[in-house]
Amino acid sequence: MEPEPSxxxxxxxxxxxxxxxxxxxxxxxxxxxGDFQRSVHAWQIAxxxxxxxxxxxxxxxxxxxxxxxxxxxxxxxxxxxHTSLRDSLINHIEMLSADISPVIMTQLCLALAxxxxxxxxxxxxxxxxxxxxxxxxKYLPFLLEILTVMPEEVNSRSLRxxxxxxxxxxxxxxxxxxxxxxxxxxxxxxxxxxxxxxxVFKCLASWFxxxxxxxxxxxxxxxxxxxxxxxxxxxxTSGLHEAATDCICSALYVAEDLxxxxxxxxxxxxxxxxxxxxYHMSVAxxxxxxxxxxxxxxxxxxxxxxxxxxxxPGQGLGSMATLDLLLTCVGHHQYxxxxxxxxxxxxxxxxxxxEDSMENNEVxxxxxxxxxxxxxxxxxMDPDHEGIPDEKDDFGDFRxxxxxxxxxxxxxxxxxxxxxxxxxxxxxxxxSVSWDITEAALFVMCAVAKNILPNESxxxxxxxxxxxxxxxxxxxxxxxxxxHLIGELGEWIESHTEYLDPILHxxxxxxxxxxxxxxxxxxxxxxxxxxxxHMKDHFDGLLQITRAIDSFNLSHDAAIGLIKGAAVxxxxxxxxxxxxxxxxxxxxQLHHLSQLVKGEGPxxxxxxxxxxxxxxxxxxxxxxxxxxxxxxPCQPVLIExxxxxxxxxxxxxxxxxxxxxxxxxxxxxFRSIGKGAAVLLQPLVSQMVVIYQGYQxxxxxxxxxxxxxxxxxxxxxxxxxxxxxxxxxGPTFEVLNASGFRNHPDTVDDLFRLAARFLQRCAxxxxxxxxxxxxxxxALAGVTxxxxxxxxxxxxxxxxxxxxxxxxxxxxxYEVRKSLVQLIFNQHGExxxxxxxxxxxxxxxxxxVPEIGDVIYELMLxxxxxxxxxxxxxxxxxxxxxxxxxxxxxxxQLTEFHKKVTSAEEQxxxxxxxxxxxxxxx
Numbered sequence: 001m002e003p004e005p006s007x008x009x010x011x012x013x014x015x016x017x018x019x020x021x022x023x024x025x026x027x028x029x030x031x032x033x034g035d036f037q038r039s040v041h042a043w044q045i046a047x048x049x050x051x052x053x054x055x056x057x058x059x060x061x062x063x064x065x066x067x068x069x070x071x072x073x074x075x076x077x078x079x080x081x082h083t084s085l086r087d088s089l090i091n092h093i094e095m096l097s098a099d100i101s102p103v104i105m106t107q108l109c110l111a112l113a114x115x116x117x118x119x120x121x122x123x124x125x126x127x128x129x130x131x132x133x134x135x136x137x138k139y140l141p142f143l144l145e146i147l148t149v150m151p152e153e154v155n156s157r158s159l160r161x162x163x164x165x166x167x168x169x170x171x172x173x174x175x176x177x178x179x180x181x182x183x184x185x186x187x188x189x190x191x192x193x194x195x196x197x198x199x200v201f202k203c204l205a206s207w208f209x210x211x212x213x214x215x216x217x218x219x220x221x222x223x224x225x226x227x228x229x230x231x232x233x234x235x236x237t238s239g240l241h242e243a244a245t246d247c248i249c250s251a252l253y254v255a256e257d258l259x260x261x262x263x264x265x266x267x268x269x270x271x272x273x274x275x276x277x278x279y280h281m282s283v284a285x286x287x288x289x290x291x292x293x294x295x296x297x298x299x300x301x302x303x304x305x306x307x308x309x310x311x312x313p314g315q316g317l318g319s320m321a322t323l324d325l326l327l328t329c330v331g332h333h334q335y336x337x338x339x340x341x342x343x344x345x346x347x348x349x350x351x352x353x354x355e356d357s358m359e360n361n362e363v364x365x366x367x368x369x370x371x372x373x374x375x376x377x378x379x380x381m382d383p384d385h386e387g388i389p390d391e392k393d394d395f396g397d398f399r400x401x402x403x404x405x406x407x408x409x410x411x412x413x414x415x416x417x418x419x420x421x422x423x424x425x426x427x428x429x430x431x432s433v434s435w436d437i438t439e440a441a442l443f444v445m446c447a448v449a450k451n452i453l454p455n456e457s458x459x460x461x462x463x464x465x466x467x468x469x470x471x472x473x474x475x476x477x478x479x480x481x482x483x484h485l486i487g488e489l490g491e492w493i494e495s496h497t498e499y500l501d502p503i504l505h506x507x508x509x510x511x512x513x514x515x516x517x518x519x520x521x522x523x524x525x526x527x528x529x530x531x532x533x534h535m536k537d538h539f540d541g542l543l544q545i546t547r548a549i550d551s552f553n554l555s556h557d558a559a560i561g562l563i564k565g566a567a568v569x570x571x572x573x574x575x576x577x578x579x580x581x582x583x584x585x586x587x588x589q590l591h592h593l594s595q596l597v598k599g600e601g602p603x604x605x606x607x608x609x610x611x612x613x614x615x616x617x618x619x620x621x622x623x624x625x626x627x628x629x630x631x632x633p634c635q636p637v638l639i640e641x642x643x644x645x646x647x648x649x650x651x652x653x654x655x656x657x658x659x660x661x662x663x664x665x666x667x668x669x670f671r672s673i674g675k676g677a678a679v680l681l682q683p684l685v686s687q688m689v690v691i692y693q694g695y696q697x698x699x700x701x702x703x704x705x706x707x708x709x710x711x712x713x714x715x716x717x718x719x720x721x722x723x724x725x726x727x728x729x730g731p732t733f734e735v736l737n738a739s740g741f742r743n744h745p746d747t748v749d750d751l752f753r754l755a756a757r758f759l760q761r762c763a764x765x766x767x768x769x770x771x772x773x774x775x776x777x778x779a780l781a782g783v784t785x786x787x788x789x790x791x792x793x794x795x796x797x798x799x800x801x802x803x804x805x806x807x808x809x810x811x812x813x814y815e816v817r818k819s820l821v822q823l824i825f826n827q828h829g830e831x832x833x834x835x836x837x838x839x840x841x842x843x844x845x846x847x848x849v850p851e852i853g854d855v856i857y858e859l860m861l862x863x864x865x866x867x868x869x870x871x872x873x874x875x876x877x878x879x880x881x882x883x884x885x886x887x888x889x890x891x892x893q894l895t896e897f898h899k900k901v902t903s904a905e906e907q908x909x910x911x912x913x914x915x916x917x918x919x920x921x922x
Contacts, residue, residue: 004041007048011058018057037065040076043085050092050108056101063107070114071158079884082119089115093142105145113150117161117169120885126150126176134183144187144199147180151210162888163919173212180207181221188226194240201227201243208250215255215264224251224264228271231294232278238289245293248272249300256304258317265304269317272301276325288334295329295340302326302344310351313363323367330374335398338378342405345371349409361412368412369421372444375402376422379440381477388480388515389439399443406447415451416459418444423459435475442481449488454495464489464499468506480519483510487523490530497534503527504538511545511552518558528565535569542566543584556610560617567621575624578633582622586637589615590644597647608648612661615641620668635676638669642680646687653691656699663699667706674710681711685720689727696731701750704728705757712761719765725754726771733778745787752779752793759800764813767804767820776828783835784843791844795851798832802858825863833859833870834877840914841878841921849918853911856901860910868902882921889920 013036016029036042042065049062066089069076077085089112096104116125129146133139153159154169161169180203187200204223207213218224227244230236236244248268255265275294282290302309302325305317312318330338349368352360379399381389390396410418422441426433445463452460467482486493486503493499504527510520528535528542535542546566549559563585570581589611596608605611619634626632645662652658666684670677685707688700704724711717732751741748755775758766766772782794805821808814825832836852844852860867875894882888889897900913 005036005045007045007052010036010045010049011054014055014058014061017061033061037068038073042069043077047088047092050096053096056104059096060101060104060107063104063111067107067111067114070111070118071156074114074118074883079121082115082121086112086115086119086122094139105142106149109142109145109149110153112146113153114156114159116150117153117156117159117165118883118886120165120883124172124175126173127179130176130179130183134179140187140196141199143183144196144203147183148199148203148206151206151212154210157922160882160922162882162886162921164888164890164893165886170210170212173207173210177207177212177214178217181213181217181223185221185223188223194237197230198240198243201230201240201247205243205247205250208247208254211254213254215261218251219263219267224267225271228274231275234278234281234285241290241293245296248297252297252300252304256307258308265317269301269305272297272325273321276328279328283332288336291329291332291334291337292340295332295337298322298325298329299341299344302341303347306344306347306351310348310355310360313360320363320367323364327367327370327374330371330378335378335395338374339398339401342401345405346408349412352412365412368409371409372406372413372418372421373425375406376425376440376444378402379443380436381439383434383436385436385477388477388519389443403443403447406444410448410451415448416453416456418448419452419456419463420459423463435478439475439478439481442478442485446481446485446488449485450491452489452492454492456492460489460492461496461499464493464503468499468502470506476515479510479513480516483507483516483519483523487519487526490526493527494531494534497531500527500531500534514553517553518555521552521554521558521562525561525565528568532568532572535565536572539566539569539573539581542569543581546585547588550605556613560613563614563617564621567618570622571624573624575626575630575633578622578624579636582618582634582637583640585618585622586615586641589618590641593648594644597644597651608652608658609661612648612658612665616661616665616668619665619672623672632673632676634669635673638673638677639679641669642683646683649687649691654695656695656697659691659695659697660699663697663703667703670706670710675714678711678714678717681707681717682720685724689724692728693731696735696747698744698746698750701728701732701747701754705750705754708754708757708761712757718762721762722758722765722769722771725758725766726769728754729771729774733774736778736781741782741785741790742787745785745790748782748785748787748790749793752782752790752797755779756793756797756800759797759804763804763817764820767817767824772824776824780828780831780835783832784839786843786845786848788848791848792851795855798855799858802855802862806858806862821862825859825866829859829863829866830870830873833867834874837871837874837878840918846915846918849914850907850911853914854907856914857904857907857910860902860904864902868898871898871901878921889917893917893920 010033013029013033016025017033020026020029036045046062046065046069049058050066053059070085089108093100093105093108093112096108100108116122122128126147129143133143151173154161154166154173184200184204187196191197204227227247230240230244231248248271251264252268255261255268258265275297279291279294279298282294302322305322308316309318309320309322314320326341326344330341332338345368348364352364379402381395389399391400406418413421422444426438426441429437464486467486470479470482483506486507493503504524507520507524507527510516511524513520524542542562543566546563549562552559554562566585567582570578570585573581592605592611593608593615596606596611619638622634624633645666649659649662652662685704688703691697692700704721707724708721712721728751732747735744735747755766779794779797782790785791785794801821801824805818833856836856840849840852856867856871875898878889880888897913897917901910904910904913
């Protein structure tokens with residue numbers, strides 16, 4: 001940003017952003033304003049724009065700038081300017097509150113709230129704001145807004161207030177709660193204005209969410225029943241209806257802790273019992289938004305009282321009437337309403353599964369049966385739908401979630417019982433049943449088919465017989481779902497092989513039908529997976545299908561599935577026949593790749609990844625069990641395939657997507673064949689190294705890790721593999737230094753996976769090599785990378801590095817390994833610990849902290865005294881205050897954390913201590 005711009009320049013840029021007809025001018029203005037907001041000049045000019053109040057756009061930009069600066073750049077302000085900033089913001093709100101736009105009001109309130117939370121010298125801000133503005137109706141909208149956003153911002157991740165400051169603020173809110181409830185109660189008594197009532201309920205919800213409202217206080221206030229009264233009124237606007245719903249849901253969430261909030265739970269339960277009638281009215285009036293709101297309340301009620309419902313079903317707050325309310329919502333004609341309840345049913349099934357009580361299961365079984373019946377109805381397609389089900393639209397997503405839910409809850413009913421229940425629902429309707437009802441029933445059967453007992457003989461035979469005898473004029477959707485169902489019944493078919501031939505005939509017919517081809521291919525693959533021994537006599541037929549695979553209307557995945565099926569069946573053949581079978585499967589793919597390399601391939605299939613993926617499937621799944629000393633049957637085929645694969649890598653070396661698929665193919669081949677592929681190691685490594693100098697595809701690093709895993713213990717191969725790593729590291733370090741780790745997480749991930757494999761397979765030569773020192777430096781820089789997989793690989797590298805010194809003590813090289821690792825940590829241990837603590841405190845999300853804990857624990861097993869010393873130095877280097885007056889971690893907390901970590905006897909103890917410590921800075 002240039003020297004401070006003039007006020008007029010900023011106003012012109014805002015005008016261009018909102019009103020210029022030229023898109024390029026808008027984009028230029030947006031970039032300039034973004035840079036301006038990041039500059040230190042933005043504080044003063046935003047303040048001037050608010051005073052000027054020239055237009056809605058300029059005032060909104062100023063308010064949003066002020067909020068952004070306070071949120072992300074509060075450190076730019078000297079401490080002695082905080083009070084004047086607070087007074088200025090309040091002054092702007094007082095001046096603008098009469099006719100201010102709601103969006104500007106929200107931004108100013110957020111700015112003031114973020115300031116109050118970070119400004120340690122501003123004590124009891126909520127109480128001060130209520131005392132200053134609570135008696136003037138003119139300021140009520142602003143006051144309610146600030147009292148809403150302030151509690152919401154307490155747990156804002158961007159503010160990084162720290163646990164100590166959050167605790168202090170929560171205590172401030174607790175001291176102010178009586179005054180806040182009194183204020184809200186007065187508002188409810190004195191106004192019926194929709195806008196103000198909406199703000200009251202949003203404010204109450206915000207305080208509930210912070211967890212500072214005592215149950216005994218709120219149940220004695222009229223405030224608690226006010227949102228229910230609003231929901232009982234048919235004339236309530238949708239915005240107010242939603243605000244009242246949010247408020248009740250927030251209260252119910254708090255009431256889940258019955259030991260502390262039993263009175264609140266009782267009051268809320270009685271309030272919810274008043275809502276079924278208005279729910280039915282919303283259904284009758286087809287007001288879907290209100291129906292959704294009521295369903296949210298019923299679901300939150302059920303989730304809050306789930307534990308008591310399971311422990312004391314039918315008693316008190318465990319009343320089964322709650323489930324009746326939910327099933328009423330599941331019965332709503334719009335599936336969006338039913339879907340709201342899904343998480344509850346999942347949690348219920350999870351808890352009942354853990355309880356493992358037959359008595360409890362019996363109590364809940366009828367409700368699950370009703371749920372499945374209702375879901376079956378929801379899965380019905382429109383009767384006038386043409387074609388197969390669309391699995392990618394919203395309804396397709398819903399049906400997928402239904403399928404997953406049924407799989408979760410069906411154990412309460414039993415898969416066979418569920419299958420029977422759905423079949424009977426069709427049977428009672430007789431021949432007149434419509435196609436959409438039939439298809440929905442078959443879809444639900446698909447969800448449970450894999451768990452049908454193989455000896456089931458009452459219903460499944462009738463279903464299978466009906467499917468294989470479906471008339472050709474049956475609706476295509478029924479044939480499609482029936483085809484899927486056959487694939488899911490593989491285990492049942494294995495026990496009833498008399499159906500196998502007619503089923504295969506049915507699937508072959510589907511394969512030749514355009515809309516059914518992919519579904520039929522998937523089911524053939526499923527049957528091949530399960531009935532391997534029974535299908536080996538059909539290999540020749542499968543081979544013919546794979547040769548003509550592009551004559552069918554198959555998706556990419558379905559085609560690969562058919563090849564997988566054939567490869568799986570091939571593993572059941574005698575070993576001497578496998579090589580020729582693999583050769584025949586591979587030849588087709590190599591022929592097409594060879595044509596593409598020569599520029600002679602067909603235009604419709606000109607993408608090499610099609611054939612590479614099919615080739616991968618062959619090498620991945622054609623992997624028979626072989627005895628020691630036997631040559632792997634795929635070895636000669638891989639050697640024959642190598643020239644073509646090498647040519648593909650050369651021709652497409654600049655295309656990362658194609659190279660990645662080629663490496664994937666080689667990965668499966670080398671994994672399958674193992675040491676038998678050693679003859680190709682040198683030419684493959686040589687070609688990878690050459691290409692990597694020009695194109696740093698991270699998949700080469702990954703393939704390198706596979707090669708190290710397979711050949712790293714072969715003495716003759718070790719030096720060549722280390723040379724490969726050395727050749728990879730130069731270009732890799734250049735890329736990471738130039739563009740940064742965050743822009744190349746895959747490279748970081750694969751590099752340290754490769755390095756870790758060296759530690760696992762040939763630690764001493766690796767630790768003695770020249771590449772170890774720059775790799776350690778790179779790993780130290782990667783500690784703070786907040787990409788999950790990449791950081792996990794860096795952490796695993798360090799864990800394996802430590803384990804090289806502590807593991808496998810019986811081996812002859814133990815002392816050498818230990819001394820080499822000791823030298824590394826003597827030089828880099830303190831820096832590593834410092835980086836680990838900086839990563840925990842400032843960079844990594846909480847879910848990634850356990851990886852750090854594992855490294856520290858492994859280090860303590862290796863050298864606990866040094867870890868104690870390194871950790872002490874790292875803690876002293878951390879800032880005790882990130883803002884004036886706000887202590888992140890007291891001396892006592894630092895001491896306790898150090899003690900917890902250094903005295904830990906298990907990994908979890910370290911991880912828990914790190915998580916708690918990180919919260920002090922967040």
